[in-house]
Amino acid sequence: MIMESASLNKAHQQQRRAEALLRQKKFDECIECHRQAILLLNEASKMTENPRSLESIRLQKMYHEKQIDLMRAKKSQAQIEQYRKSHHLNRKISSNGECDNSEGLEATIYRTIQVHDSLIDYLGKRSGSDNDSLKSYSTSDTDDRQDKDCTTPIVGNKHPKDDSQIIEELKVLSGQLRDSVQCLLVQLDDRNKEIEKLKATINVLESEKQKGEQLSHERRGIFSHWGGAIVSKRSLFVSVSTKTSHAGDEQLC
Template identity: 45%
Template sequence: MDVDKAPINRAHQLERKAQSLNRHKKYDQAIEAHKEAAELFKACMALGNNQIMFESMQLQREWNERQIRLLELKKAYMERVEKEKKMNGMTPSKTPQKEAENLEAKIFLAMETHDSLIYYLSNKGVATNDKQTYSTIEEGDEGSVQLVGNKHPKDEATVIEELKVLSGQLRESVHGLLIQLDDRNKEIESLRAHIKHLELVRSSKSENENSSLISSTESSGGASPKSNPPAELDIPSLSGLPQLELLQVPLYDMSNLRQFSVSEVSTKLLRRE
């Protein structure tokens, strides 16, 4: 199999092409290159039963998929920045202070500076040849697939490679944060739309109640609508109650009491005791 035409090597070439396109702000072409690279890594996953190779291909495929999403976010951000510049009547060379304080602007600025530095160091002749750094696939007699790579001495090129690995880990963390930020922004927009819908429903309901109250007042000649007393306060009819018999007061002989004075009555009572 031709080394340059091997799927894994073609995928690595597309990755480098996508990075170059990203530096030149050609985001659509970079996204397409990452998509093609991800498909090639997916094809490599089905070439053999080597678990290490399978995990490596899977990780590289996931990395390209994350790059696609990051480039989509970056493209949308740059389009928004250009739109704001045109609306504010500013030239592309000028950047507002509020944009410099923006988190996204700081992250993308740091990433662009990092990429430019790596690109500059790689073009000074310290980077190794592509054919010495790519991994190849060789098929054994039994159909097993093995990954063959070249080990580099500890020189400036190796230092740059290690720098790329370390910076790649940092970039992965930043990518994850940006993706989470985008998800949170979408969730916030959804919640705002839901709150706005609830406010409209409540406002419409309040207007309907007010209009019904006004119409009932007008129909009653301007007077407030009469309210019926509650059932608990209704007085029962007296006609249904039974008639009571008249009670006769007993007659007392008051003449006997008049024969005694108060002092005499009290004296007699004391004697009885």
């Protein structure tokens, strides 16, 4: 009896410790406490043959098993929330960090198109003009804003004098446009892959959460069923005892 009480007391200590850990959101440690409580209750059940004690121990074990399922569900939910917060923060940091880079690439593309169109316009007007010079297409104002990884310097500060020189510059500008667009496509592809990975991770965590909630619901159903059965047995016992008592009184009369 003393050994049984010692195991039960230790199990209750594990339960109180689990409650304290839950308030700190230490779910793994909390689950371990409930597991230890179940082991201690198993030891206590081996030290008694009292039906009431065994039933009480069994119900306590069911309670701890139910708590383990709940802790797993809470852990999955907390992981989902943490992951969403982390993803949101990373997106903000990434957005701030790449803002200048994206704006520089956009400005480079715009300036390249502008110079490209100006050269084409010049070629169109050349047949009706004797002026062999072209306005300077300075692009030095975009040098500080260019993407250092994805773009190359735009040809500028030139005064083309013949068609072959203008055509050569148009080829260079077309190559720069192609490289810039490819860089944008690579960035878009990387972003889409990142989004797919995050969606897959969230789906896994959501699935674990649903499984935990389902197990918890099943545990509650079992607990309610056995609780009702115990009440019915006790009611039947009281009823039989009452009838037996009445029968004894009638015999005495």
